Amino acid sequence: MEPSPMRPKRLLPLLLVLGLSAGAATAADEGLDDLFDLDADPAAASGADQASGPRVSGHAEFGAAYTWPDDGHWSKLRGRLELGVGASLGPRSRYKLSARADVDAAYDLEDGYYPRAVRRDQRSGFMIREAYADFGTGDWEFRLGRQHVVWGEMVGLFFADVVSARDLREFYLPEFEALRTPQWAVRAEHFGEDTHLELLWIPVPSFDEVGKPGADFYPFPLPAGTRVKERDTSATLSNTNWGLRLSRLIDGWDLAAYHYRSRDVSPTLYALDGGTRFELRHDRIQQTGFTLSKDLGSLVLKGEAVYTGGRSFSTTDPAARYGLHDSDTLDYVVGLDIPVRDVWRFNLQYYERVFYDHERLMPNDRHEGGMTFLVNRSFGDALEAELLYVASLNRSDYMLRPKLVWRIAPEWRGVFGADLFGGRTDGIFGRYDERDRVYIELRRWF
Structure with missing residues (x-):
């Protein structure tokens, strides 16, 4: 054609x-x-x-x-x-x-x-x-209002950054700074000599924007024009999000661990009345995660892992209620950042999602792996060229x-x-x- x-x-x-x-x-x-x-x-x-x-x-x-x-x-x-x-x-x-x-x-x-x-x-x-006020007393700092809370950042995709909502109507293509949606939150941080403690409460959560059926990057396989309702999350104490994060520097290793209970920022598609109606819901989940970073001479090693309980995933099993199957998951990623002569930068990552309660009629495998490769070249101070390749190793699809x-x-x-x-x-x-x-x-x- x-x-x-x-x-x-x-x-x-x-x-x-x-x-x-x-x-x-x-x-x-x-x-x-x-x-x-x-x-x-x-x-x-x-x-x-x-x-x-x-x-x-x-x-x-x-x-x-x-x-x-x-x-x-x-x-x-x-x-x-x-x-x-x-x-x-x-x-x-x-x-x-x-x-x-x-x-x-x-x-x-x-x-x-x-x-x-x-x-x-x-x-x-x-x-x-953003709409926040900061104040401090002693070893504590407080921030009240709409703010960014970033608990992890890797190249190309999201893993440990579980607090941020995102505008995904352009998939993961915009810069993460523009893609992230801040949260209305109360945050308290305690700063020690090598230790940082963070306490977080989000009374009115924000969620991912995924668009409407027929949009270029709508994430669910529904025909254009399909009516999909998003269930409102009532402003009650049980629907608030909370979490804590502890980080510490040990022998050059920057280590952090967190626990977070929330309404999932990512919506789950529920098929109602035998698949004649559809509804997006934000289920109650709990996530425990870990991040690390270490300078290895001129190289930087980074890693993140998140265990999530409470999510449901699509299945073609006709007996499955709402077309969903519950499964806990583990997401992890490890990456290496390699600068060369101040003009080249290489980054290589391997990531995987493990479904602990996988069943054969789910569209994904029990282990879903992938990799990312980034190469960046500076030409003086004015010009910079970059190539990012992200691929699934299960289906050979790529970006x-x-x-x-x-x-x-x-x-x-x-x-x-x-x-x-x-x-x-x-x-x-x-x-x-x-x-x-x-x-x-x-x-x-x-």
Whole structure:
């Protein structure tokens, strides 16, 4: 089948991006410290123990993506603005407020491709990103309000980072900083000489955004237009999340362990009335995890493991209630980061999920393994090339992500890349084989 010719109106967004990129290249040069300080915690600034006036920072971004297999179409033409303000209120007290708004013209331009529910869900958005106050006393620090809580971070995928909700309407493709959704939380931290204790309570949890059936990266195999209800989680004490985390530095090993009880940030699809109705629910789960990090000369070894109880998984067993089978799981990952001569960086990871109560009619194997490989090459201070490959070892499906980053000026950045999927259609990556796309992003910090 020959590709359909690109309509003139579809060329306009691409020409706009190219024009913006050319204009950004003439921006005035500024110090790199100004760039990296924009999103810094106010406490990190000198004189943080003294009251200071509000400081406004943020960024504006335009991103465009074109999906081309079969019926090529624009899948993103999004303008985004994020603004924040923060200030120190005195000794060991400060606050931060930030919000993000975006508008995506792709869902109006491609109104014949996306179902109405998808267009309504993804054409615009607004989110309070952070809204917290900090204060401290003795060896304790407290943070109250909407905040990021990151308990783990590996390359390409999520493992021990169990607290953060995520906007998965673009799968795992955006930068994790933008993909994570903060939580309304009360957090207390105790700092010892080599030990850090963290206590966390989330009275009103946030959950993953997965979109609507017919969206490019909807995670469940349902036809476009299928009506799916999401069960509301009542604001009761039994539905709150809580956890604790203890970390310690021992002989150069950065070790941490945690326990977390919550409503699952990831929804489970329930088939009701014999599969004629569908509902997303956030089941009550408990997770116990462990992370480690160790410098081995110029190399860095990292690992994470999470045991989860209380989740259910899809099965084709006709006797299974709601089309689900309960199983505890263990997720673990081990990775090695290898810098070479300050211009090359290599990262290799192996990960696996083990289903302890696996049964033969589940679509996955008892042991689901995979690997990631990342190579990054810097060309001076302005240009950087990167290739990320993520693959399942059970089904040979994969995700391949080449990109080029151009630091046009300290306050400007351009990115051009591609997101490619392949392999068996029952795999986590192969299911998006018809969602290959090329994209460009332009961001300006201020």
